[in-house]
Amino acid sequence: MVLNFVNKQLGAVEKWVCSAGLLVSTFLVFAQVLNRYWLHYEIMWIGDLALYIFVFSYISAIAFTTFRKGHISVEMFKSRFLKDSPIGLAVYDLVMDILSLAAVMIFLIPVKEFFLRSLKYPEYGTLVRWFNQGWLIYALFGVVILSSIHLLFQIKEDMAKISRLRSEAPEGGDQ
Amino acid sequence: METGIVVALILFLLLILVGMPLGWVFLASTATGLILMGSRLTFMAGTFFHSVFTPVVMAIGFFVFAGALISEGGLADRIVRFSYALVGKAKGGLIVVGIVATLFMSALTGSSVPCISALIPLLVPRLEKYGYMKKYTTAVLCSSSFLGYLIPPSVPALIYCLVAQQSVAALFLATVFPGLLLALGYGILNYFIVDRYTFPSDEKPDLPDNFKDSMKELLSATWTALPALGCPAIILIGIYGGIFTPNEAGAIAVIYCLVVGFFIYRDLKIGNFARAVTNTLVTLGMIALLLGGGTVLTRLLTREGVAQQLANMMLGLFESKFMIMISINLFLLLLGMFLDGIPILILAVPLILPLARELNVNLVHLGSIIIVNIGLGVMTPPFAMSIFVGSRLSGVPAGELIKPMMLFLLCVGIPVLMLTTYIPFLSCWLPTLALGPMVVGPW
Numbered sequence: 001m002v003l004n005f006v007n008k009q010l011g012a013v014e015k016w017v018c019s020a021g022l023l024v025s026t027f028l029v030f031a032q033v034l035n036r037y038w039l040h041y042e043i044m045w046i047g048d049l050a051l052y053i054f055v056f057s058y059i060s061a062i063a064f065t066t067f068r069k070g071h072i073s074v075e076m077f078k079s080r081f082l083k084d085s086p087i088g089l090a091v092y093d094l095v096m097d098i099l100s101l102a103a104v105m106i107f108l109i110p111v112k113e114f115f116l117r118s119l120k121y122p123e124y125g126t127l128v129r130w131f132n133q134g135w136l137i138y139a140l141f142g143v144v145i146l147s148s149i150h151l152l153f154q155i156k157e158d159m160a161k162i163s164r165l166r167s168e169a170p171e172g173g174d175q
Numbered sequence: 176m177e178t179g180i181v182v183a184l185i186l187f188l189l190l191i192l193v194g195m196p197l198g199w200v201f202l203a204s205t206a207t208g209l210i211l212m213g214s215r216l217t218f219m220a221g222t223f224f225h226s227v228f229t230p231v232v233m234a235i236g237f238f239v240f241a242g243a244l245i246s247e248g249g250l251a252d253r254i255v256r257f258s259y260a261l262v263g264k265a266k267g268g269l270i271v272v273g274i275v276a277t278l279f280m281s282a283l284t285g286s287s288v289p290c291i292s293a294l295i296p297l298l299v300p301r302l303e304k305y306g307y308m309k310k311y312t313t314a315v316l317c318s319s320s321f322l323g324y325l326i327p328p329s330v331p332a333l334i335y336c337l338v339a340q341q342s343v344a345a346l347f348l349a350t351v352f353p354g355l356l357l358a359l360g361y362g363i364l365n366y367f368i369v370d371r372y373t374f375p376s377d378e379k380p381d382l383p384d385n386f387k388d389s390m391k392e393l394l395s396a397t398w399t400a401l402p403a404l405g406c407p408a409i410i411l412i413g414i415y416g417g418i419f420t421p422n423e424a425g426a427i428a429v430i431y432c433l434v435v436g437f438f439i440y441r442d443l444k445i446g447n448f449a450r451a452v453t454n455t456l457v458t459l460g461m462i463a464l465l466l467g468g469g470t471v472l473t474r475l476l477t478r479e480g481v482a483q484q485l486a487n488m489m490l491g492l493f494e495s496k497f498m499i500m501i502s503i504n505l506f507l508l509l510l511g512m513f514l515d516g517i518p519i520l521i522l523a524v525p526l527i528l529p530l531a532r533e534l535n536v537n538l539v540h541l542g543s544i545i546i547v548n549i550g551l552g553v554m555t556p557p558f559a560m561s562i563f564v565g566s567r568l569s570g571v572p573a574g575e576l577i578k579p580m581m582l583f584l585l586c587v588g589i590p591v592l593m594l595t596t597y598i599p600f601l602s603c604w605l606p607t608l609a610l611g612p613m614v615v616g617p618w
Contacts, residue, residue, distance in 0.1 A: 057236075057456075065456070
């Protein structure tokens with residue numbers, strides 16, 4: 001129940017943050033073109049700021065895509081061998097989510113080291129001097145953690161689905 | 176080759192085949208390889224981060240966003256009406272309407288799936304009323320969908336440029352002739368085979384029967400479609416006129432689509448807009464993980480000399496450049512049967528680059544060959560994205576689409592690939608003309 005709530009709220013926050021970043025960076029780049037050709041006054045730092053905001057959204061979108069189960073895979077095995085077995089499909093989803101979580105947890109090790117190093121050595125932008133590029137590395141660290149939370153929730157859902165299907169299935173069959 | 180690399184590659188293939196998400200597969204196999212080699216994992220995070228922290232990703236994001244807005248904003252309907260007025264009267268012309276509409280939609284969306292997602296629901300039921308079999312119309316649209324990769328702006332071209340460090344403006348132009356050839360080839364093949372896929376129908380399309388009325392309808396359709404057609408025109412004139420960069424072109428395309436969708440056509444509502452944003456974010460998240468994870472794996476393979484070994488092996492195996500280019504095409508087509516275009520670009524380009532350099536293949540030309548290949552991958556089963564989407568949208572079983580699609584693949588797709596591979600003029604002439612030989616290099 002708590003995990004469900006946390007997962008949903010996190011997904012919603014990710015969506016709003018990424019959407020805002022996407023729109024703001026679009027308008028900033030557009031403003032840069034307007035400045036250049038209309039006001040004849042190019043503000044150099046707008047391009048860099050737009051890039052930082054965009055990359056922040058872009059990295060954060062990884063967690064949102066995990067929340068929406070949008071990362072692509074080759075579903076040949078699933079569609080060929082398991083399409084008529086609901087329990088088989090649920091078990092398959094569970095195994096894939098566990099494997100994905102394992103990959104995320106392994107990736108967390110180098111990302112954590114990278115994150116700790118960026119905490120120690122901030123790297124400020126050339127044109128946007130107040131912007132610490134390390135913040136984007138913090139975002140990557142956060143995204144890996146968020147993705148693991150989403151995957152944990154999906155594993156819990158898969159397990160609930162399997163037990164529901166098993167209780168619904170007639171004795172001796174998996175339909 | 177180190178044991179760690181061999182295990183990483185085996186694990187990579189195994190995990191892909193069982194269906195684990197590709198982005199995570201890249202990371203899992205790289206980590207396994209590094210652990211077995213006794214190396215630290217640190218380089219994974221840095222490489223991942225730097226591969227997604229680059230200005231080209233902005234252009235990718237903006238073009239994906241513009242494509243999503245076009246799919247939701249009612250632009251497809253006007254494009255279909257325009258194509259209908261343009262070519263509807265020819266033999267099998269209603270099918271050619273689909274091909275021409277895909278050509279224009281490609282220039283708007285920059286990708287293949289948004290094209291067919293917008294066109295299949297519009298055209299398949301309409302053409303069935305006029306006696307064209309659903310499976311044929313769907314197959315033609317699915318086959319044409321890869322024009323989305325060839326007609327600029329093209330998202331795969333941007334990804335190739337990111338991986339191979341080539342000029343975006345040059346790559347956008349390099350695939351134009353192969354794209355036009357493909358559309359022409361489809362039109363010609365359709366002329367010869369369309370009768371096999373029609374049935375008698377009492378309903379006839381409402382087309383003007385004299386020249387004056389035809390011109391009137393064409394002018395009216397062009398006027399209505401003008402705001403939609405303006406988008407690619409602004410992007411291309413802007414980039415090639417040196418007015419703005421590809422990133423800025425992407426942002427302008429988004430703003431343009433918002434203005435056209437909200438205020439001119441008024442088909443874009445808040446709900447559609449929110450859906451377009453959500454779809455864009457999901458696509459971007461998918462691309463970010465693929466790009467980051469894929470770069471990590473390919474960097475490891477390059478660092479351990481796998482790309483160079485592959486190049487040496489190919490050079491030892493075949494003596495002629497002709498045969499090596501055929502084997503590169505076969506390798507890419509084979510990958511295309513199982514993988515989506517973006518992972519192929521991220522994975523295969525760094526492996527092929529050293530070989531291409533040894534053979535003195537122009538990298539803009541190579542980009543064009545690779546993009547045509549991954550475009551063909553969209554229509555080659557068992558993993559053919561366009562068949563999956565086409566079958567779901569039209570309700571025609573995937574198996575029924577394969578036969579007519581194979582006709583288009585074998586009679587047009589493969590010949591266009593061969594022409595693109597062996598006639599560099601097709602890919603390099605236009606970018607050289609527009610940007611000069613310094614940008615494109617010798618071919």
